Amino acid sequence: DAGVTQSPTHLIKTRGQQVTLRCSPKSGHDTVSWYQQALGQGPQFIFQYYEEEERQRGNFPDRFSGHQFPNYSSELNVNALLLGDSALYLCASSLVGTGANVLTFGAGSRLTVL
Amino acid sequence: GDSVTQMEGPVTLSEEAFLTINCTYTATGYPSLFWYVQYPGEGLQLLLKATKADDKGSNKGFEATYRKETTSFHLEKGSVQVSDSAVYFCALGGAGSYQLTFGKGTKLSVIP
Numbered sequence: 001d002a003g004v005t006q007s008p009t010h011l012i013k014t015r016g017q018q019v020t021l022r023c024s025p026k027s028g029h030d031t032v033s034w035y036q037q038a039l040g041q042g043p044q045f046i047f048q049y050y051e052e053e054e055r056q057r058g059n060f061p062d063r064f065s066g067h068q069f070p071n072y073s074s075e076l077n078v079n080a081l082l083l084g085d086s087a088l089y090l091c092a093s094s095l096v097g098t099g100a101n102v103l104t105f106g107a108g109s110r111l112t113v114l
Numbered sequence: 115g116d117s118v119t120q121m122e123g124p125v126t127l128s129e130e131a132f133l134t135i136n137c138t139y140t141a142t143g144y145p146s147l148f149w150y151v152q153y154p155g156e157g158l159q160l161l162l163k164a165t166k167a168d169d170k171g172s173n174k175g176f177e178a179t180y181r182k183e184t185t186s187f188h189l190e191k192g193s194v195q196v197s198d199s200a201v202y203f204c205a206l207g208g209a210g211s212y213q214l215t216f217g218k219g220t221k222l223s224v225i226p
Contacts, residue, residue, distance in 0.1 A: 004157070033212045042118075042203050042216030043158070056213055090157060094212065101146045101207035101214065105157035 002027055004106035006091050012112045013081050021076040021109045025093030031055075032074040033103065034066060035090040043090055049074055050096060078111075086113045116141045120204045120217035127194055127224050135189040135220045137178075137204035145206040147171075147180050147187040148214065152201045161189075161202070194224045 005024045031050040035043035045058035049068035068074045092103035121136040146165045150158040162171030167182035176191045204217040
């Protein structure tokens with residue numbers, strides 16, 4: 001049973017560029033959340049998608065946007081990259097109705113902004 | 115807003131030593147509490163959880179009790195192994211919310 005898969009695993013961008021990260025949820029899950037984990041810090045909630053709509057959002061600027069597709073996979077887009085956006089981006093999936101807090105995390109996409 | 119404070123690391127223990135990682139929280143309402151573990155190069159894995167006061171979560175020899183009176187959820191294990199070396203995160207989540215609030219993490223190293 002495949003868990004949460006994320007791509008790419010590593011990428012390097014320069015300031016001002018845009019990046020798209022991808023996530024496939026665990027089989028049977030229908031909601032996806034994204035978290036940003038800076039080096040040495042705990043993950044911070046960016047937003048959550050369900051039924052192709054953003055349902056909850058953390059304290060992140062509009063430069064961070066997302067999308068969920070009919071097959072439940074998701075993308076995280078970050079525009080106008082800043083050095084401070086360098087972090088591990090984690091995707092987590094869950095099944096609505098089974099307990100909102102029970103999340104399965106992927107291994108993450110490590111973004112370096114130069 | 116909600117917040118989680120956990121003890122600073124790193125923590126280095128000898129194999130078979132007793133482990134305690136302290137975690138306290140601030141939250142409105144009655145959140146669920148979690149411990150997640152992150153092994154090198156891997157994503158976070160749920161270690162254990164508790165959903166209401168006085169609940170004890172346990173898994174793989176680890177346990178933690180939800181203490182509402184002290185707003186704490188300390189992680190304990192009686193005898194650690196080298197394979198327990200990882201970063202441990204305490205987290206809370208409001209009822210029905212997908213937004214977990216994490217502590218900064220505590221790195222545990224267990225030496226033979």
